Structures are given as C-alpha cells and as structure tokens.
Amino acid sequence: MMLSTLILLPLLGAALIGFYPSAISGKLARGVALAFAVIIFLWTVFLTIEFDPGEVGQQFAESLPWIDALGLNYNLGIDGLSLPLLLLNGVLTCIAIYSGDESIQRPRFYYSLVLLLSAGVIGAFLAQDLLLFFLFYELELIPLYLLIAIWGGAKRGYAATKFLIYTSVSGILILASFLGMVWLSDSPSFGLATLNTHTLPLGTQILLLVGILVGFGIKIPLVPFHTWLPDAHVEASTPISVLLAGILLKLGTYGLLRFGMNLLPEAWEYAAPTLATWAVVSVLFGASCAIAQTDMKKMVAYSSIGHMGYVLLAAAAATPLSVLGAVMQMISHGLISAMLFLVVGVVYKKAGSRDLEVIRGLLNPERGMPVIGFLMVLGVMASAGIPGMVGFISEFIVFRGSFEIFPVQTLISMLGTGLTAVYFLILLNRAFFGRLSAQVTNLPRVYWSDRIPAFILAVLIVVFGIEPSWLVHWTEATITAMVNTQNLVAKIL
Template sequence: MLSALIWLPVLGALIVGFWPQLTAQVARRVSLVVMGGVLIWSILLVSQFHPEDGLLQFSEFILWIDTLGLTYHLGVDGLSLPLLVLNSLLTLIALYSTDDSINRPRFYYSLILLLNAGVSGAFLAQDLLLFFLFYEVELIPLYLLIAIWGGEKRSYAATKFLIYTAVSGILLLASFFGLVLLSGGTTFEFEKLYALSLPLGTQLLLLSGILIGFGIKIPLVPFHTWLPDAHVEASTPVSVLLAGVLLKLGTYGLLRFGLGLFPQAWAYLAPWLATWAAVSVLYGAFTAIAQTDMKKMVAYSSIAHMGYILLAAAAATPVSILAAVFQMISHGLISALLFLLVGVVYKKTGTRDLDALKGLLNPERGLPLIGSLMVLGVMASSGIPGMVGFISEFLVFRGSFPVFPVQTLLCMVGTGLTAVYFLLLVNRAFFGRLSERVMNLPPVEWSDRYPSIFLAILIVILGISPNWVARWSETTTTAMITRPAIAQISSVNSH
C-alpha cells in the first residue's frame, strides 16, 4: 500500500517521458490522472489509518543489500501521514497550474512526478540509508526544474541550490554512518538505532552534523541564502512545491532523526536550538520588510515561519511537537497559496516589483479576486484567528513558552512583524489608484483561480476545525516524547 505512493509516480514519469508520439496535451492529462490517483490513494491510506495507534502502520520490509545493512523498510505514522497527503495535494496543484505552452512538457511533467516520488519515499523510509537515497533523489529533478524552466539567473540559482543540498547530504550521510559504526550496529533501520549508549560528546558531534544538514534544507539562518534565489528564479509551480513540501524534509528530519535518535544530546542543545529558532524568525521577518520583489518577500517569510518549527521541536513538549507537525501543514498550504497568487500577478502584469504595482484590487481593470485571496493569505500567515495559521502558531507558543519563555516571546515579535511586511505588500500592490503601468489587465482564467480558491477554503476549514489534522498526529507526537530520555528535555530546561 505504501510502495504505490512511490512507484506509481515513477511509472507515470516513465510513461510520460518515454511513450512514443505522446503529445503535450496527452502528457499533461496522464500526469494529472496519475497524480490524482496518488492523492486518492493517500486519502484511502488516511481512511485506513488508526490514529489511536502511535506505532508504525502498513509496514513493508524487504532485505535489500545485506552486506551494507540496507533494507527497503517503509512505514507511516502520525508524523509522516499528513505530510504525505500534503505532498500529493500540492504536486497535483503544481501540475494543474503549469502553463499549457511550457517548453519540453514531457520532460517537465516527468520531473514533477519523480520529485513527488522522491519526497514520498523520504517520508516513508524507516531505514537511514534508504531515507538518504530518497533525500538525494529529489535533488536531481528540482535542480533541473530550476535550471531549465527558471528565470534569467536560473543557472546561478540552480547551481547554488545543488551545492548547498549536496553539502547537506554529505553531513547527513556522515552522521548516519557514524551512528551505525560507533554504536556497533549492523543495520540502518531507524527503530534499532539509538545513540543512548554513546558518550555525550560523540552524540553532540553526530547530532551537529544532522542539525546543520537539515538546517540547510529547512533553511535556517545562516544557511538560508540559496532559498530566495531559488524561489525568485523558479517557475510558480516549482516554488509551490519548494516551499510547500520540500522544505518540510528538513523539519521532518529534525524531528524523526535529530530528536528521535539523539534525545540526550538534543536535551543538552535545546536552549541553543530555541535561540537559533528565534534568530531565524527575526532575521527572516526583518529581511522580508526590506524587499520590493513580492516573491522574494514571501521567500523570506518562509524562512521566518520555518523557525517556529525548530522552536517547537526544541521545547519537546506534547503540545509543541504536535504544533510542529501542524505548523508544517499550515505553512505548506499558506505558502503555496501565496506563491500561486504572486505567480498570477506576475503573469498578468509582467512584474513583481512593489514600486511598480498599485491598485490591483480595482474591481473593473485590476485583479479583484486575486487581491481578495491575497488578503486572506497574508491574514492567515499573520496568524489571524479563524485560519490555520493562527492555530499552528498558537500551539507553537503554547507548547514552547513554559520551557523557553524568552525565545518564545521573540518569536511572537516575529509574528507581529509578519503583519508588518505583508501589510506593506498588500498596501503597495493592491490598494490605491491603479498604476498606469498595469492598466487594462487581461482577465484571469478560471484555471488560474481554482487552485488558489481551493487552498483558501482549506486554510479556513482547518482553521475552524483543526482536529482534522491534529487527530491523526497527536498519539504519535505524544509517544515521541514519552521515552524517558526525551521526556527529560522540558523538565531539565524549564529549571
């Protein structure tokens, strides 16, 4: 049941890429059908999932390479299940949002499908080496998607992304191998590897590699510089996947392999991690205020909002770990909506410059629906009650404040700054008199409206009924921090 989420997109990519005499329109339809099937399959998985069971479900195990201790071990729990559904949903939206006139469509659709398969494999892998393989596999499609279909500086942005991600992979592989060798293990299976028997100094060294490796992927300051360039040069659908799904590999990895494998070292570093989170939140927020490019502003907003997840993980309380999962889903939906809307503005006006845009809410000659959805999106990102952003951030602060009050208060300041820079964006681009440079805009097709409307509805629904997400993860996240070595984190740091 789990392998289908990986190999169905791979099969679709092979059909789209290599089936002879396949037209662009047929390739698009095949890709949408395949991805629609994957989304339905992931929803079916949810319907069969037992949320009261905090252990792995639907496990699949095959001994792959015995000499290396590599196994094909898949499993899903409350930590990975919501991310799998998010991955399927946003990939379908990215495919649907792609322009029909895109160059080399068959290659493009194949890469999107392979990207989905790699991310799903990483979320499902229960073997460290298998996780690393899927983690590296998704690098290649994303690099090509930026390098081929990106903007003017696409080669620079794609190369920078490749270098940073390669360093991330090297650090993770070294830490994984170090853990197996130093603990005397013969397998890379996650459930059989814990660093509790290692000296604290060794644990700290291995955990540092994992923190920096996943810190690059998230990204956290100062390893963030690849992200704004990648977002600005990437096409809109690729930006949706990059912010909505791919960054979550970093936060998922921190929870699964950082907190999960090195609880003693995590407890020791937790205050520093919380401080690191506050720095990332404030830096991302202040830098976003200084931007005049709409897309770059949303990119720096992502850096700030991913810092909340690190704060919640550092606190390691039942509420904060649940909040970390909820924030991943919340940020995925909101950032996807914002990048879609920015993409429509750029498509219709030819610019993302806030100094050139004005009055786009004009009901006759502007983009009134897009502007209204943008207002909703920035309100959700700013944590306005009634939307999913408020629930996720409230849970983060509620779970983290008893352990790290100062760092949590600093992150609350970051939430206030979110309202500042997004107010600047909305005020400059959508209010006032319509700029002469963007008058008489072409109408927005419904194909550009449907994905944004759907995401906006979902953001409101989950803001009103957060239990639709929380109930699937609560048992797993509680079980993650009930082991004695992890449970001591909050008690030690709160004193």
C-alpha cells in the first residue's frame, strides 16, 4: 500500500480541510494543506530511497481486481520515468501552497482543490492500467477548472471554459485510443503489462497513435492546440500557474512516452519524421510569439510551448540518450518555469502591473526589487541554456541524442535556444534595467516570505545543473530498456 498511501494522503487532506465541522481561517487552512503537502513530499523521498535504480520494471507494484467485466484493475507501479515527475510534483505542490495568499476567499475550498489536483497527478503517474490512468487524468481537470474560474483574473470565466473544452476533447481522444488498443488487440484487460499492440496492422496503429498525439498534444500543448495555455496562465493566480506549467503540462509529455512511444513503437517509428518537424514548428512558433508579448506572464507562458517542443523532438528520435534528455527537459522546465512564474507574481503583487511598457528599473538597489531582479536574471539564464544551469544540460542531452537521427530538425530547433535569450533579454531590459519608472516609484517592501519559494527552485536549478547525474541516476536504466525494447519490436516486424 506504499503507492496507494501516496494517493490517499492528499485526498485525506482535502477531505479534512473541506469537511471540517467548524470554520477555519485562511492561515490555518494553508498550514494544514502545507503540512499534508510536506508529508506527501517526504513519503515520495522515502520511496526514492527505497527505489532500485538498476531495476527496469515497475517497483512497489500493487494490483487489485476492480471491475472484472470491464477488465479494469487497480494496478499501480513506479519506475524511472515516473519517479522524477513524482518528486517534481511534491516540490511544486509544497511551493504552490506556501505561496498562497492567507487572505484568499473561500480558503477551505481552495486548498482542498489544490490537494485534490495533486492526488490526480500522482495517480496518473502511478497508474499501470489504461482506464485507471484515464480516470486520474480526468480527475485533475475539474479542480484546475475551478481554481481558474473562481480565483482567477478578470477574464477567468473565458479562460477556464476554454481550458475545459480543450482538455475535454483531449480526454475523449485519449479514451478512444485506449479503447481501440485493448479491443483491437484482444487484450484481456486494460493493464499495460497485458497489452500486445505490436500485433496490430501498421495502419491501425497509426490511427490509434493519431488519437494519442492529438490528445496529449493538447495537454502539452503543441501548436496548433496551444491557444488555451496563454489565456489560462494569464488569468490563473501565481500558485496555480506554478502547478500548471511546472507539473500538469508534463502529463502530456509523460503520456506520449508511456502510451505512444512505448505501446505503439512501429507507428511511432513511421511517424517520427513528422513528429520531429512538428517539434520544430512548436519550438519556433512559441519563441516567436513570446518575443511579441508585452505581458511578462504571457511571455513566460509562450516560452513553455517552445520548450515542450524539445521534449517531442527527443521522443521522436527515440534514442536512449534523447529520451533521457526528454525526461531531463521535463524536470528542468518544471523547475525553471515555476521559478519564473513566482518571480513575475511577486512583481505583479508589488508593482501592480506586468506590462513591459509600464514597469522599468526594478533592479534599482534602493527603491526597486534587486533580489527579485537577481532571481529573474538567474531564471532567464537557466531558460536560455547557460552552462551551469539545469536548462543547459537537459537541452544539450536532447540535441546530442536527437542529432544522429534528425540532424536538420535538431539544428533548426537549436535556434529556439537563441530566441529564448532574445525574448527574455527584452523582458530584463525593459522591466529591470534603466531608471525606475514613475508608475512604480512607491513599491511595497518585498519580504523573505515572498522570496523563499523562488530561492528554493534557484538552488535546485543550479545544483542539478552542476550535478545532473543526481537526476539521470534514477531514470537511465528504465529509459534504456524502454527504447531498446521498442527498437527490437520494430526490427522484428
């Protein structure tokens, strides 16, 4: 029950906060939610300590019959692909809850939804049954919709509804592909271990893969299914943007690796050149749109589209090194994007604006935000792939592993790194350098409580940039076995 405990803890916390018989303050609700988030993270760390990185199969596996008539079982497991993402979820959930406003309206409902969201993410990463994954994948949809619709900005209704429609279409396509995999392959259940989809004709596999690609492509998101993301980020509060960019988008890339590349290897190999080209389009489009933005938060949101394109490029190449880079890129993007959204959130909270045409000179050492400016510079350097940061090593591994398969697409995608430096230098130059603008001359004091979450992420970004083996160690064996199995199946057929 070690993995079930990881799912039950946030559910228990959500129930305790939401159904407590008497009124509780926002401060107490946040404290209880943070306590549960810390316990969840520590339990994940315990699982990491007990995890054997040399074993390629599912560890701490749990299996219970559920609905025999449907072939649905309660199967959980953890391997080197899901473990780093669970740790990332644990860290970012703690930071998101800590960053919440003590005076937030309806705090019991808010923190209950955040914990429920965390439970859905954890369950999706642990599920070893297609339908079970789908249930957890859909579980996180409603909490996130409500968190944007109730506590978002002026256009929160529009952004939340747009997110709901896009993600609902994503779920329909994924479910249809899952059902097709099981029924057409005559599998006795929806368990990943029992599926034998490589016996299906190539045309059928390609049709199923299209549903997987579009479904998870909406979640990532990839061009042209990206339009919900900037609106959702701009209207969401800072803690929700941290969760959305840092971990929820990774459900899409995780789904591509686990259910696309792993279950449909022949179709994946056939579609790989198209996928690599799609990745190039997403990288360049996301970076180009980011350059055109004047809203700091929207600029960071568009940068996510480009950086997620690197993951698709690495997955398309499907070499052990490139897929390892894809996992590294998911972790590095989660840390870096979360840090950038936190810093932008502090700027908006203190300056009252995110408009690059309004704010100037925030690095002013006397009347500005010099420490916040330092954190923004560090986050920008990491996102642009400066050596010594986790963003550099993850992108380097992606490019090195993908170049031998798709040299042209890889070289073009590398332009995205240069464009990242361009649009973030525009952000720094306009918002943090120069003379402090008249509109933001009386800035409130920035307390250490506002800085601590970003500092924690900054430390992780530098530490993993200097010592990336601490991340690679846990996932290398699983990824190598996954890719080698895929290549073996493709060669046999």
